[in-house]
Amino acid sequence: MNVITLPASLDERYFEPIVQSLDAAPGGRLLFDATHIRWADPYGMVGLLALGEVARRRSERAVLKLPDSADVVSYMGRMGFFEHAEPIFELHGSRPRPRSDGVSDVLLEITPINSHADVHTVVDLVNRRGLNILTSQLNYPMREAFQFSVILSEVCQNIIEHAESSGWVATQTYSWTKKIGRKVVVIAVMDLGIGFRASLAGAHAARYDHWDDGAALEAAFMHGQTRFHDPGRGQGIQQIRKYVARWGGRISIRSGTARIMDVPAWDEGVPLEKDLPYLPGAQIGIVLPALVDTNATQPAAATGKAGR
């Protein structure tokens, strides 16, 4: 069995090496060794589901050896990871029993997106749970907090309208004390559908000298192009980018063999990467930092542990 050892931090920064390992793995059954994970965020967990599904389609269900850390396993349980991992992986290791009191500290656990009705579910849940978190912990004015739901709605609809496949969404808040000294909210939305290149090819490929994943991402991300001949279409990603920029956040979209992102001052990402290992569909990561409370003498939430 081929082993892919997962890093201590299961998040967007360390996602690409895992994709490379999967790409380089020879045929046959895979084992994802998660025993060393000490930290996982929505991007990492949803990404792991996506990679497991790719492995399953390639050969058979991969084995996932669960983290040694009881805290991490507990957190992944609260995020709903195992429920969605069951059909994808053969799980090895002990799992926590679900909490029976229904109480959760999670902003939005891993949620499948199969239809527009699921988008309504996401918006309802986030409005019920998230407004207080966004306003009190991340200092967003109420009207901006509502726009967070709009972002989630538009990014989830992207799956239904363009992927021709189902996907997952998850979001949670954390303290990024070392990196930017503030709390952040992390959103991950992923699918394993046709991807941007295939989605836009019919309407746009002929106008490009070289149509590839990078060109398709630039067309959608930078120019708001879509497969529909309707000026009302294609604004979802543009509006998301506008909000993310206003709030000093980061957005990245990986599709096929390329990744494009808006890089804020606090980050060191690359605006456009090409020739990455192929991964079907689209993987979207959004990080929104807390707004700086100008009335406070310290940066908001500058101390404390991870908000999970």
Add this chain to the structure above:
Amino acid sequence: MHSSGNVIPFSFDLQTLVQRSVASLYSHLVTRPTGRALRLGIESQIGEIGSVCLSVLDFTQVVVLDYSCADEAVAKLIQRYQMADRPADAYFVARGLREQHRDPIDEVLNRHGLVLVAEVEGGFTLLGRADPLEHDAWHALQRVRLGRADDVAVELNVAAPGVVAALERLAARRVVLRRGTADSFCSLTTLLPARSA
């Protein structure tokens, strides 16, 4: 041409319509199918009136409005009734908008080159794409309420011909009402029923 006296004010509570159209499932105006259902419901009710009407799109109970739903429910509705072959003679005013609704509606209207009279946070404004003189003429007519283009030009302190042309464009885009055959215009908001507290 229609005199204001023939216009039937007609109010749509968007929340009620959504619940009726989408089986009472959703409390937020998100996704394109929701917007389409909403638009079809509104079109159906306008069709039942069978006369020129002023349709009030009431957003008072709406919390979240996304761009996709705004495009389907608002932009495509306005667009349909601006066409020469519109199914009925309807004018639209959006009421009860809060700041979080302004951007989605303004954006989708701009994308289609449309305009809409809207009450945002209690004050009436013109959302969408209009040139500066059209904006000024519309706001001046709001103050005058009902008057000739000359009155609006005096209010703006600019030459009358430009104002006449601007008001005629606004009338063609159905955000002001032209009264009879005279060079006289009426703001849509003067036709609104008084709002209960």
